[in-house]
Amino acid sequence: MDVAEALSSRRSCRGYLPTPVPADVVERVLALASHSASNSNSQPWQVHVVTGAAKRRLTEDLLKAYEAGDRGREYDYQPPAEEWPEPFHGRRQAFGHTLYAEALGIGRDEPERRLAHHRRNYDFFGAPVGMILTVSRRPRQGALVDAGLFLQALMLAANAEGLATCAQASLIDFSPVLRRNLRIPDDQLIVCGLSLGYADxxxxxxxxxxxxxxxxxxxxxxxxxxxxxxx
Ligand SMILES: Cc1cc2nc3c(=O)[nH]c(=O)nc-3n(C[C@H](O)[C@H](O)[C@H](O)COP(=O)(O)O)c2cc1C
Known part of the structure; x- marks a missing residue:
């Protein structure tokens, strides 16, 4: 797959087969992503990979917090739904319609079905591999740019391996759970999660x-x- 095809064929996947991803394949896509450019080659990213029992434990903890409404986002990742300014609000609405109404067949008047879909973020949509991407806070905000480049490279490398992905900001709503479960130190900013596996x-x-x-x-x-x- 050339770069143009990897870029244009990548799309977020929200339904995976249970087929495990061989460890050497996971390592290969991470190694490819590490070629990403970063400010002064500082490479400020860290990745926590969860599979098997570790992933089950994390999902269990996340869902427990989810059911208890025990959210804990550590920074202002995005505005509240009603405060998104135009033109982004309109694009966000259009995306919601494409995913919920057109693809999943869930209407605006079906909040429970919408929530049931959203909840699947915390099981990484059934993917066998979950990742949590963090960056050091020490190089300051610029590190987030480096993290974005790394994330995109990771998704493209996975696509070229026949793997599907979905970046997941929804996971940072439960940052304290991620920190506790994966022992993520305070000097690491949690950027987002990522599902990785074979698309269903x-x-x-x-x-x-x-x-x-x-x-x-x-x-x-x-x-x-x-x-x-x-x-
Ligand atoms: C940083 C980031 C966070 C995202 N968070 C979520 C998420 O929590 N849940 C989800 O289903 N999709 C999430 N997405 C996927 C976006 O909705 C998706 O990239 C966008 O709608 C464009 O669609 P595409 O990736 O299929 O091209 C996220 C994407 C990015 C880049």
Whole structure:
């Protein structure tokens, strides 16, 4: 798979087969992701990988906190649903409609079914491998850029191996559980979770197809209007 295909065919997967992912494959995609660029090659990322009994224990703890409403997000990852500004609010609504109504067949008037789907985040959507990505707080906010590059590289490397992924910010709603369970020290900022495994192509969620804006919507080309060419 070339880079263009890896980029354009990657999509978030929310339904996995129970088929285990061989440890050497997991290690290979992590090694590939480690080629990501980072500020002064600081490589501030850390990854916690959970499989088998460790994943079951983590899911059990997360769901216990979920049922108890015992949330504990440690930083302002995103605005509350009602405070998203335009144009992002509209895009978020469109995504919600694509996933819930079009793919999963869940209406706006079915909050319980919506919650049941959301709850599956905490089982990594049934994927055999769960990951928690953290970055050191010490290099400051720039480390989050490096973490984003690492995350994208990880998802592309997995795609090229025939594996599916879904980045999961929903996991940071339960950061204290993640810290306790995985012994994540305070100087590590929890960035997000990631599901990794083989896609269950029969799962309804695989019908979710997101769209993208054209280049003209997000790029401003500054062309030289005279002899001055910036040299
Ligand atoms: C940092 C990050 C966090 C995300 N968190 C979640 C999440 O918690 N649950 C989920 O189902 N999808 C999550 N997603 C997936 C996005 O909804 C998805 O990337 C977006 O809708 C575009 O769709 P695509 O990945 O299929 O192209 C997350 C994606 C990113 C990059």
């Amino acid at each position: 192509r029969d799962h309804l969620s695989t019908r979710c197809r997101t769209t993208r804006l054209p280049v003209s919507a997000f790029v401003t080309f500054h062309e030289a209007e005279d002899e001055y060419c910036g040299t």
